[in-house]
Amino acid sequence: MKRLFSLFMISLLSGATTLGAYKLFFEGNSGHNSIVTSAPTNYNRTIGNYGEAIDFSVAAENAIHTVVHVKNVSVRTIYNPIMEYFYGSRGTQQQEQIGTGSGVIISEDGYIVTNNHVIKDATELEVTLNNNKSYKAKLIGTDSKMDIALLKIDADEKLPYSTFADSDAVKVGEWVLAVGNPYNLNSTVTAGIVSAKARNLDTRGIQSFIQTDAAVNPGNSGGALVNTRGELIGINTMISSPTGSYAGYSFAVPSNITRKIIEDLMEFGNVQRGILGVEGRELNSNFSQEIGINDTEGFYVDNVTKNSGAEKAGLQKGDIIKKLDNQKVNSFAELSGYINSKRPNDKVQVTFVRDGKIKVVPVTLVKKELFNTEFKGLELEDIEAADKKKYRIDYGVKIKDVTSDALKPYQDQLKGNIILKVDNQKATDVETVSAFLNRKGEDQSVNIQMINRLGQMMQIIIQ
Known part of the structure; x- marks a missing residue:
């Protein structure tokens, strides 16, 4: 009897399994003569931690209205040596140039942050909002070292603005959106992840980028890098590319650094380092x-x-x-x-x-400004605005003193000179020079290009 009951239970379970399989594989596909599996309606949504769905449309909607198009009008003087020889001043021509980029509104009363290279040498600045309204912009201040500029427009309404997130809390692998307005065709959005933090590219003095694989092209410079809540975590500033177009990686100035710079510009008129x-x-x-x-x-x-x-x-x-x-x-x-x-x-x-x-x-x-460094008997300090104006330069470090016994006989000829390059590397400031020199051994020679106090170019090699 027990044996008969066991056989009955096995038969019952087998029948249920067969019926279930039939319902799953055949009835489930009734009316669809295809072996292709249809994706659920939310298949294109990225699944985050704990199964939570991330919807990029919310972040995009929050960000696109805060990103603007920036037009830079500058005037360049073109010299024609032959025409100048025959006609004097008539041999020069003034040519208007137009550059474009993006910017991010950071306050409802019209403060906008962008890249310094977007507005460099501008004689006129125009900002177009995402609603196609255009305004003349005023330059409040710049920080060429970190490639940040602050603009101001006087709008006839309260503007949508971006809120700052803590860029130190950003994690590698986190989803981000790059938002720009490159061609005055309303804001565009691309998505990617944070590829790395604190990238040092040894360029223009910027030492701490956020690296992302979100597509950013030149016209997007000055645009926003935002997290999945639409909060600002960086200002897109450059791309890594052999062609000038996006080729895999882009870089942004972190929001914490950007915020500090613009607060300094608003409060002090310059950056307090x-x-x-x-x-x-x-x-x-x-x-x-x-x-x-x-x-x-x-x-x-x-x-x-x-x-x-x-x-x-x-x-x-x-x-x-x-x-x-x-x-x-x-x-x-x-x-x-x-x-x-x-x-x-x-x-x-x-x-x-x-x-x-x-x-x-x-x-x-x-x-x-109190920072100086010493290397091979030369004490170096950053140049001041008066030095830049006098020698018509925008970078360099000054020889403050000569401390080496070997160089003491040349102290009068060296003290006060402006170093422009060290081993063909631009001497943008003492920090940059110090970091470069620290990678060289004390026994290695250094090739230095400089301007002396008479404005003459010099080149020396220090062993």
């Missing part, structure tokens, strides 16, 4: 082996600037900086990026390792 007062390089396996330590992560302090906050706090050569406040530091780009979001007299908690022990000290940042 603070410095920590350390020079050095990031650790890696080869360098750690070279200096005889086991640690391969962090920023190795090779020199502490005199009278800086770092010196007053007791930081020393050989210390390994691990964190600034709660931000991990593994590279110069991460260190400079965080410091660039601070002002002089701000306090930063520096976590570092010395002799295998972890220490934490508060460091008060000092004004960047």
